[in-house]
Structure formats: structure tokens, C-alpha cells
Amino acid sequence: MKxxxxxxxxxxxxxxxxxxxxxxxxxxxxxxxxxxxxxAAIEAALQLKGDxxxxxxxSMGLPQADDALREALAMGCDEAFLLxxxxxxxxxxTVTTSILVAAILKLGGADLIVTGHQSADTGSxxxxxxLAEALGYAQVTDVSAMSTEDGVLQATxxxxxxxxxxxxxxxxxxxxxxxxxxxxxxxxxxxARIMSAYRDWDVPVWDMAYLGxxxxxxxxxxxxxxEGFPPPLEVGERFHGDPADVAQExxxxxxxxxxxx
Amino acid sequence: xxxxxxxxxxxxxxxxxxxxxxxxYRNIWVVAENSNRTLLPATLGVMGQxxxxxxxxxxxxxxxxxxxxxxxxxxxLLAYGADKVLIADEPGLAEYRPGLYVQIxxxxxxxxxxxxxxxxxxxxxxxxxxRLAQRLNTGLMSHCIKLELDMSERLLLGTFAVFGGEMxxxxxxxxxxxxxxxxxxxxxxxxxxxxxxxxxxxTVDLDLGAVTxxxxxxxxxxxxxxxxxxLSKAKVVVSAGRGMGDADGxxxxxxLAEALGGVVAGSxxxxxxxxxxxxxxxxxxxxxxxxxxxxxxxxxxDIYHYFGAQDSKFVVAINPDEHAPIMKxxxxxxxxxxxxxxxxxxxxxxx
Numbered sequence: 001m002k003x004x005x006x007x008x009x010x011x012x013x014x015x016x017x018x019x020x021x022x023x024x025x026x027x028x029x030x031x032x033x034x035x036x037x038x039x040a041a042i043e044a045a046l047q048l049k050g051d052x053x054x055x056x057x058x059s060m061g062l063p064q065a066d067d068a069l070r071e072a073l074a075m076g077c078d079e080a081f082l083l084x085x086x087x088x089x090x091x092x093x094t095v096t097t098s099i100l101v102a103a104i105l106k107l108g109g110a111d112l113i114v115t116g117h118q119s120a121d122t123g124s125x126x127x128x129x130x131l132a133e134a135l136g137y138a139q140v141t142d143v144s145a146m147s148t149e150d151g152v153l154q155a156t157x158x159x160x161x162x163x164x165x166x167x168x169x170x171x172x173x174x175x176x177x178x179x180x181x182x183x184x185x186x187x188x189x190x191x192a193r194i195m196s197a198y199r200d201w202d203v204p205v206w207d208m209a210y211l212g213x214x215x216x217x218x219x220x221x222x223x224x225x226x227e228g229f230p231p232p233l234e235v236g237e238r239f240h241g242d243p244a245d246v247a248q249e250x251x252x253x254x255x256x257x258x259x260x261x
Numbered sequence: 262x263x264x265x266x267x268x269x270x271x272x273x274x275x276x277x278x279x280x281x282x283x284x285x286y287r288n289i290w291v292v293a294e295n296s297n298r299t300l301l302p303a304t305l306g307v308m309g310q311x312x313x314x315x316x317x318x319x320x321x322x323x324x325x326x327x328x329x330x331x332x333x334x335x336x337x338l339l340a341y342g343a344d345k346v347l348i349a350d351e352p353g354l355a356e357y358r359p360g361l362y363v364q365i366x367x368x369x370x371x372x373x374x375x376x377x378x379x380x381x382x383x384x385x386x387x388x389x390x391x392r393l394a395q396r397l398n399t400g401l402m403s404h405c406i407k408l409e410l411d412m413s414e415r416l417l418l419g420t421f422a423v424f425g426g427e428m429x430x431x432x433x434x435x436x437x438x439x440x441x442x443x444x445x446x447x448x449x450x451x452x453x454x455x456x457x458x459x460x461x462x463x464t465v466d467l468d469l470g471a472v473t474x475x476x477x478x479x480x481x482x483x484x485x486x487x488x489x490x491x492l493s494k495a496k497v498v499v500s501a502g503r504g505m506g507d508a509d510g511x512x513x514x515x516x517l518a519e520a521l522g523g524v525v526a527g528s529x530x531x532x533x534x535x536x537x538x539x540x541x542x543x544x545x546x547x548x549x550x551x552x553x554x555x556x557x558x559x560x561x562x563d564i565y566h567y568f569g570a571q572d573s574k575f576v577v578a579i580n581p582d583e584h585a586p587i588m589k590x591x592x593x594x595x596x597x598x599x600x601x602x603x604x605x606x607x608x609x610x611x612x
Contacts, residue, residue, distance in 0.1 A: 018427035018564075025428060094400065122423040122430065124403045126391035129359070133395035138475040139359050141388045159384050159481065165540055168480040175475075182546065221400035221437045225418055228429040230571065236592035238583065246595050247605030250577065253593065259554045259575055260521055260610070 001053040001148065001173075003045045004110040005077070006100050006131070007038035009061045009068035010121045020229045034068045037116020037123065037179075039075075039186035044179045045114045046076045046187065048148060054078050056107060060088060060099045066203055073197040074189035080201065081107075085208040092220035097130040099218075102211035104135065112153065113176040117142050128178030138175040144183035153177065286438040289315045290375040291343070292366060292393075293326045294385055295334055302494070303381035305341055306449030310408055311379055312342035314417075317410055320376070321345060325369060327362055329355035335462030340454040346462040357385050358474035359392055365467065367396045375439045377417050379408075382443035390443045400434035401441040406448045417442060426545050426568030447493050447549045447572075492541060497523030498552040498573070500543055503530035504559025504580060505599060511536040513603040514558050520610050526550065528560050544569035558599040562587020579603070 015029030034042075042057065049055050057072035059065045060083040069080035083103050091099065104110060113135075118125035125141075132139035138153075140146075144166070146155040151173045158180065159167040189197075208218070237253070239246045254260045291311045294301040308324065315322045324343035326334060328350065335346045349365050366389075370378065378393075380386040382404045394401035402419030409418040411433065417440040420431045434440040492498065499518040501511050511531070518525045527537040529544065543550055544566035555573035559580060560566065567590055570576065578591035579599040588594040595602055 013424055016424070016427075018424065025424075092400070094395075094398075097395065124391075124401075124421075125387055126394070126401060126403055129388060129391035130395040132359070133363065133392040139388070139392065140476070142384060154479070157384075166481075167478060170477045170479055172475040221398075221434055222402070222432045223435050225431045225433055228420070228431065230426070230429070230568070236576075236594060238588075238594045238596060240583075240596045243597050243601040243605045244608075246597055247602055247609045250593060250595055251606060251609040254554070254577070257575065 001050070001111045002108075003049060003053060003055045003112045003114060004104055004107065005038070005041050005045050005055065005057050005072070005114045006127070007042065007057055007059045007068055007072055008035040008116075008119050009033070009059060009065040010035045010119065013121065018229070023229045025227075032064055032067065034071050035116065035119045035121070035123075036186075037119045037181045038068075039116075040181040040184040041114045041116045041179050042072050042075050042077065043184040043186040044143075044146070044177070045112075047184070048112070048114075048146065049076075056080070056110075058083060058100065058103050058107075060084075060091070060096055060103075063205075066205075069203050070194065070197040070201070071189055073201050073203075074193040075187060080203045082203055082205045083207075083211065084205050087208045087213075087215075087218050090220055091218070092222040093124050093126050093130065094221045095218050097127065097134055098213065099211065100127070100131060101134045102213055102217075103206060104131070106206070106211060109135070109174065111151075111173045111175075112148070113137065113174075115176065115178050117178040117180055125178075128176050132176035135174070135176070138171040138173070139178075140169055140171050140175065141178040142180050143177050144180045146177060146179075148173070286374045286376040288321045288323055288373070288375050288377075290323045290325060290370075290373075290378040290439065292378065292380040292386075292389070293324045293334075293338055294381060294383060295326065295328055295331060298330060298333065300334055300337055300341070301381060301383060302451060303383050303386075303444070303446035305451040306446065307379050307381050307444050308338070308341040308343065309452035310444060310449045311377075312452060314377065314408065314410055315344075317412070318415065323347060323373070323375065325349075325366060327354045327365060329353075332462070332464065336458075337454075339458040339460040339462065340456070342452055342455075344460045346460070347465050348462060349465045349467055351467060353474075356478045357389070358476050359388060360476070361474045362389055363393050363396050365465075366393055369465065370397060370439060376415075378439040378441045380443055382445045386443045390441060394441050397437075397439065397441075399437040399439060399441055400432075401443070402432055402434065403443045404445050405442050406445050408442060408444070416440070421445070422545075422568070425565050427564060445549070447551060492524055492526055492543075492548045493550055495524035495550065496552050497521050497554045497556075498526050498543070498550050498570075499523045499556045499558065500526040500528065500560055500570075501531045501536060501558055502528040502560030502562075503534065504561070505531070505536075506559070508536065510559065510600050513600060516607060517556065517558070517603050520607055521554070521556075523552075523554070523556075528562075528566050530560075542569075557587050557591070558603060560587055561585045562590060 324338040501514040551572035
């Protein structure tokens with residue numbers, strides 16, 4: 001079985017500060033990490049992968065996304081490819097889809113594509129189904145458990161209807177699976193493996209020309225209009241002191257506001 | 262007057278007129294969802310928003326529903342604001358199949374050419390909408406918490422949360438049609454039903470033989486028992502955080518919820534401690550709540566949790582640390598150990 005995992009490198013959110021009162025975002029520390037959802041996807045693929053299976057990581061990103069792919073190799077991927085070109089700079093999700101599809105087809109397609117359900121930065125949760133449609137594969141999203149047998153994928157996914165929170169489905173391969181990040185805590189790649197990933201592997205860089213993409217494929221359909229911030233948090237009344245007194249005052253205040261009977 | 266300067270704006274590089282992609286697309290569509298022959302509350306929220314937008318630009322609302330024995334819901338959709346309802350009613354549609362649903366809706370879209378297509382950001386919507394958008398070669402604004410219309414350009418503007426809810430982004434789909442959006446449940450008010458609505462319901466003729474689905478539904482199960490009252494609709498929510506200490510502490514939270522007629526919820530810490538189910542986690546990645554009263558006990562209130570509860574009308578926080586994030590955000594902050602304050606509140610309520 002051939003498994004391809006598209007991964008994403010993002011700016012580390014813990015290096016950012018969001019000031020609602022100033023309506024600004026500050027990047028205190030510019031560090032790049034593998035998006036947690038992508039790491040979960042790699043982990044899910046690694047858990048599924050048998051000895052005869054091949055696991056390939058691909059990433060559309062800036063040149064430094066090479067580091068993300070080395071981490072994927074260190075975790076256990078067999079091959080990695082970086083899709084990088086200045087022309088990819090203004091990509092929206094539809095452009096990203098075109099680029100990933102071109103790479104996946106260049107690799108001869110796959111039996112299974114595993115992505116994260118939604119990335120931590122500006123993720124829209126769309127990549128899985130978009131890839132599935134573009135490739136003509138089956139799809140299952142928000143998956144928390146899965147297995148494959150004889151060309152069929154069995155997956156547990158969140159469904160959230162009144163009767164049940166989860167559902168088990170079967171999909172005929174090839175298929176795209178978007179995994180629930182919390183369900184696949186990623187394994188840790190040890191230092192020696194990371195060093196080996198840089199030393200013993202080649203990560204080819206594929207550009208626009210190699211992927212056979214033209215300007216039309218790289219034109220985004222969505223236009224960014226503006227950014228905003230949630231309203232600043234308002235400080236309210238504070239009660240200190242003896243628990244009994246605090247409770248009395250709180251209950252009285254809530255009754256006054258008709259919040260409790 | 263010499264208007265030739267406008268030619269610079271409306272000619273492409275070859276000097277010909279720019280094709281107006283928006284031409285010929287009209288009306289607002291809602292892909293409705295049902296479960297057990299009832300329309301999803303999230304769908305009703307989308308219907309309300311669709312109606313508002315349609316009234317602003319003077320167009321019709323079409324509701325599209327796929328399912329089995331779905332015809333009866335046609336009248337409900339009219340009552341909730343549709344001018345016209347298209348129903349695909351077949352046994353093969355009883356359960357959601359991505360390829361099948363996309364094929365049917367895409368064919369209808371090609372036929373009728375709506376300018377805007379909306380659905381709820383429900384599990385089905387999140388699975389279907391991106392695939393449909395890819396089929397239609399159009400843009401999708403997903404998980405929107407707000408929709409607006411730029412009247413000067415007749416453009417839909419979708420606003421959604423990014424960076425775990427710390428910021429919002431607003432985007433538009435200037436050229437491709439239909440402009441698609443999925444709407445985050447809980448952020449859009451359900452409209453009042455019209456008891457004698459006008460409008461028509463039409464059944465769509467399908468030839469399902471041509472399309473094969475590759476997805477089969479095996480089993481539905483709740484891996485953990487769901488709370489009785491839907492958390493997202495509860496008027497009073499009492500939640501527990503790690504600060505409650507242990508199961509005895511959590512039991513106090515349950516008692517308080519019962520005394521106030523509220524629903525129990527918690528932070529991710531409470532879930533990790535095994536006191537609550539995953540469906541009871543408040544926050545990003547869990548449930549978004551908007552109760553009249555939210556009481557957070559022993560919850561420190563990191564931004565992911567707070568974002569899930571920020572639409573509460575009134576927030577009471579109980580925590581020994583008065584500088585905990587949620588204490589600064591709450592309308593009322595009770596400084597102290599919740600394990601002592603909650604019993605005192607229960608006493609005060611009883612007297």
C-alpha cells in the first residue's frame with residue numbers, strides 16, 4: 001500500500017501574542033513547526049503502515065519547510081518531497097489543492113492520502129475533501145481510528161447526530177482520510193533519527209515547472225478582505241473573603257439580575 | 262462626457278471585454294440537512310441567514326434537501342424561509358455518501374446557477390462542502406461565524422476564527438460562482454416559522470443508477486453517553502476545571518448544576534481527568550456554548566476554553582487565583598476554593 005501524507009509547516013503559535021485591546025498580533029519569536037494536525041496525520045499513517053507499505057511525506061511551503069519534511073522522515077516516513085516556488089506565495093486553499101494534486105499524480109497516485117482535519121493556524125478544514133474530489137478518491141473526515149484490509153478502509157469518525165457521537169464507515173480505496181488531531185498524539189523523533197534524516201536522505205524540491213502548473217492553476221479564488229479581533233474581555237465584580245459570605249453575596253447578586261430563580 | 266477611461270478597467274490584456282463571471286447567477290441556496298426526519302437546528306440557523314441576505318438583495322431562497330422520506334420536510338423548509346424547495350427523495354440517499362450527494366447537488370447547481378450556496382458547518386457540511394466546492398471549481402468560506410453582503414459588489418463576505426480563536430479573518434470570493442460558505446452552528450439565530458408559508462416544493466427526478474457510492478455506513482454508536490440536554494442549547498451551564506481536584510470536587514459541580522437546572526460541562530483538563538465526556542468539553546475543538554448563565558468552577562480559562570464560552574450572557578468564575586484568565590474575563594469573580602464556595606452557594610440557594 002502506498003500512503004501519501006501532505007504536511008504543513010506553520011509559524012509556531014506560541015511565539016505569537018494577540019492583543020485584543022490593541023487589535024494587533026505580534027510575532028515575538030519567529031519559529032516554524034510542523035502543524036500539529038499534520039503531525040497527527042503522520043502518526044496515523046505510521047500506525048497503519050505495514051512493512052510492505054511505503055509512506056511518502058509531501059509539503060507545499062517555503063524553503064524552510066525542508067525542516068518539517070526532515071522531521072517527518074525522522075518520525076518514520078520513507079520519502080519526502082518539497083513543493084516550493086515563488087509563484088506559490090499567494091496560494092489559497094484551491095491553489096494548494098492544485099499543487100498537491102500535481103505532486104500526488106507525479107508520484108503515481110496513492111492508495112491512501114492522510115491529512116490533518118484542520119490546521120492550527122488559519123486552517124479551513126477543506127484540504128481532505130478537495131483532494132479527494134480532484135483525485136476521484138473516496139473520503140472520510142474527522143477520523144479518530146482506522147484500519148485497512150483488502151483494499152477497504154474501515155474508519156471511526158465523529159458524526160454528532162442526536163443518537164450517536166461516532167459512526168463506523170467503510171470506504172473502498174483509494175481514499176483520503178482527514179484525521180482528528182487529538183486522536184493521534186504524535187510519536188517523538190529522537191535526535192539521532194533527526195540527524196540521520198538530514199544526513200541520509202535527499203528531499204527533492206519540485207517547482208511550478210516540474211509539476212506542470214500554469215498561472216491559471218495558481219490563481220486564488222478567495223480574496224482576503226480584513227482581519228479582526230474578538231471584543232476585549234470585560235472585568236466584572238470581584239468577591240473575596242469567607243466562602244459563606246462570598247456565596248451569599250453572589251447568590252443575591254445573581255437573583256437581582258434574574259439569572260437564577 | 263468621454264467615458265473611454267472606463268475601458269482601462271473593463272478590458273483584459275487582449276483589449277476585449279472582461280467576461281462577467283457573475284452574470285447569470287442568481288438566488289441564494291441552502292443545502293439543508295435532516296436527521297431522523299427532523300431538520301437540523303444548524304440548518305434552521307442557515308435558513309434564517311439566507312432569508313436575511315435574500316431580502317437585502319431581492320432574490321429567492323432555495324432549499325435543497327437530499328434523503329429518504331424527506332418530502333414531508335419540504336413544508337418545514339418553506340416555513341423557515343424558503344421560497345422554493347428542491348427535494349431528492351430516494352432510498353439510496355437515506356445515508357450520506359459524499360460522491361453521490363456531490364453529484365446530485367452539483368447537477369442542480371449547474372442547472373439553476375445560484376449566486377450563493379450555504380450550508381451548516383456540521384459534520385456532514387464540513388465533509389460535503391469542500392468536495393462540492395472543488396467539483397464546482399469555486400471558493401468556500403468555511404466555519405463562518407458571521408456573513409455580510411458587500412452591496413456595492415454584490416459579494417458575500419465570510420468571517421471565521423483563526424489561530425485557535427484569537428483572531429478573525431474576513432474573505433470573499435470575487436469571481437467564482439456560486440460563492441459558498443459553511444456556517445458555524447450556534448452563531449446564527451433560528452428564525453420563527455411562518456405558519457402559512459407561500460412557496461413551492463418540487464421533487465427532483467434522479468437517475469441514481471449512474472453514480473456509485475464508495476462509502477458504507479456500518480454502525481452508529483456513542484462511545485460515551487451524551488448529556489441529556491444539548492450543551493450548545495442549554496440556558497445554564499456549570500463547568501468543572503482541573504481546580505476541582507478530584508471526583509468528589511467534580512460531584513459538587515454536578516450538584517450545583519442540578520440545583521440551578523443547568524447542564525454540566527468542563528474544560529479539557531476535566532476530560533483528561535476522566536470526569537466528563539468529550540462532548541462536554543467547552544472550547545475550541547469542543548462545544549461552543551451561549552447560555553444565559555455560565556459558571557466556571559476551578560477553571561483557569563485559557564483562551565481556547567474561553568472562546569467556546571465567550572457568547573455567554575453572564576459569566577461567573579470561581580477560582581482561588583484572582584489573576585487566572587477566566588477571573589479577569591468573568592462578569593463576576595468569586596475568589597476562593599470552589600470546594601468550599603459551592604457548598605456555601607448550595608446552602609444560600611436552599612434558604
